[in-house]
Amino acid sequence: MRTRAAVAVAAGQPLEIMEVNLEGPKWGEVLVEIKATGICHTDEFTLSGADPEGLFPAILGHEGAGVVLEVGPGVTSLKPGDHVIPLYTPECRQCPSCLSQKTNLCTAIRATQGQGLMPDGTTRFSMLDGTPIHHYMGCSTFANHTVLPEIALAKVREDAPFDKICYIGCGVTTGIGAVINTAKVEIGAKAVVFGLGGIGLNVLQGLKLAGADMIIGVDINNDRKAWGERFGMTHFVNPKEIDGSVVQHIVNLTKTPFDQIGGADYSFDCTGNVKVMRDALECTHRGWGVSVVIGVAPAGAEIATRPFQLVTGRVWKGTAFGGARGRTDVPKIVDWYMDGKIQIDPMITHTMGLEDINKGFDLMHKGESIRSVVLY
Numbered sequence: 001m002r003t004r005a006a007v008a009v010a011a012g013q014p015l016e017i018m019e020v021n022l023e024g025p026k027w028g029e030v031l032v033e034i035k036a037t038g039i040c041h042t043d044e045f046t047l048s049g050a051d052p053e054g055l056f057p058a059i060l061g062h063e064g065a066g067v068v069l070e071v072g073p074g075v076t077s078l079k080p081g082d083h084v085i086p087l088y089t090p091e092c093r094q095c096p097s098c099l100s101q102k103t104n105l106c107t108a109i110r111a112t113q114g115q116g117l118m119p120d121g122t123t124r125f126s127m128l129d130g131t132p133i134h135h136y137m138g139c140s141t142f143a144n145h146t147v148l149p150e151i152a153l154a155k156v157r158e159d160a161p162f163d164k165i166c167y168i169g170c171g172v173t174t175g176i177g178a179v180i181n182t183a184k185v186e187i188g189a190k191a192v193v194f195g196l197g198g199i200g201l202n203v204l205q206g207l208k209l210a211g212a213d214m215i216i217g218v219d220i221n222n223d224r225k226a227w228g229e230r231f232g233m234t235h236f237v238n239p240k241e242i243d244g245s246v247v248q249h250i251v252n253l254t255k256t257p258f259d260q261i262g263g264a265d266y267s268f269d270c271t272g273n274v275k276v277m278r279d280a281l282e283c284t285h286r287g288w289g290v291s292v293v294i295g296v297a298p299a300g301a302e303i304a305t306r307p308f309q310l311v312t313g314r315v316w317k318g319t320a321f322g323g324a325r326g327r328t329d330v331p332k333i334v335d336w337y338m339d340g341k342i343q344i345d346p347m348i349t350h351t352m353g354l355e356d357i358n359k360g361f362d363l364m365h366k367g368e369s370i371r372s373v374v375l376y
């Protein structure tokens with residue numbers, strides 16, 4: 001069949017809207033009509049050329065929602081008409097990682113996914129002249145139709161609106177999951193969130209859900225103060241507007257008459273900046289502070305700190321997709337949204353048709369959007 005897609009033709013170039021060829025689903029695969037997709041900073045990261053796994057031409061996008069149109073041979077858990085959210089972290093329930101119950105990082109198809117291919121080592125997308133187009137993160141939601149492995153689709157309830165629940169395909173789950181699954185924040189905690197964008201605001205709402213007492217937001221964009229306050233932030237810090245280091249500032253904020261050491265119980269990096277990651281670790285409390293890296297850093301970037309920071313009890317962790325097991329957890333998060341336990345609507349600040357997708361990237365660059373969603 002043919003479908004319409006926004007193709008990343010080369011690093012640093014705007015996406016090009018074009019008709020592309022899409023082969024039907026092979027064994028274990030599913031054809032999905034994408035109804036809506038968010039634009040995550042990770043799409044921008046890959047398009048910019050900073051992603052060591054970046055391949056071109058490719059159809060980016062990994063934060064979608066849609067409807068199953070056709071299933072390939074061997075597919076048992078989905079049927080045409082089912083509503084689904086694509087999973088860049090699949091859940092096969094059979095690989096050593098899934099069976100370990102220690103991680104959500106299913107390894108069943110990760111190797112081919114990183115090469116922009118389906119599990120059989122081929123691509124379903126091509127240009128009309130026959131040039132192959134790579135898949136992206138196993139999802140490629142910047143196409144009106146896409147093919148995914150069955151294990152990379154979460155079946156969700158049919159009354160949930162596509163234009164909102166697409167955000168659960170990455171940002172919402174990553175932010176809330178980082179708090180609940182990765183950090184396991186407890187009631188009364190003091191936490192710091194660096195970067196109050198599409199991910200960081202969801203960390204804030206996760207912290208509120210978990211019952212944290214002090215929720216400090218850090219951003220270099222002052223417009224994010226009001227945004228943070230809407231989602232539970234109790235204190236805002238702009239590192240460019242304080243005297244001295246942001247680490248010392250946060251340590252001082254978290255001191256009490258009883259605890260003159262100070263430091264956050266938990267911190268989260270949602271910027272992808274390795275200097276910020278260091279600050280996020282070092283502002284946590286001696287003896288027990290836990291810092292979670294969510295942000296994705298460019299090729300070649302490395303994190304650094306004095307080992308003494310770890311010797312004295314701070315823990316550096318990372319999280320992908322908020323530690324969520326997609327087929328199991330995503331339908332529950334859709335329920336949380338439908339039951340009013342979590343908010344999504346206010347964070348979707350802009351919507352647009354596929355032809356205007358590059359405007360969504362521009363809004364992100366200018367710091368004017370939280371999430372832009374493309375509606376098909």
Ligand code: NAD
Nearest residue numbers: 041042195196197198199219220270272294295296320321
């Ligand atoms: P975003 O562009 O919406 O938000 C980034 C925020 O960080 C902005 O508010 C920006 O002003 C702020 N910021 C930038 N530099 C800063 C600095 N030096 N100090 C403080 N704040 C700063 O991006 P997003 O969609 O929220 O994504 C955030 C990061 O998370 C990206 O690196 C993205 O690739 C990554 N990400 C990771 C996962 C995962 O599973 N680990 C999932 C989704 C996104």
Ligand code: AHE
Nearest residue numbers: 040042051052053089110170296320321
């Ligand atoms: N390809 C990059 C890393 C990109 C990355 O870390 N991706 C996250 C999801 S970001 C979603 O917005 C992830 O899930 N990582 C785990 C995985 O297996 O990819 C690089 O540096 O090579």
Ligand code: ZN
Nearest residue numbers: 040042170171
């Ligand atoms: Zn993402």
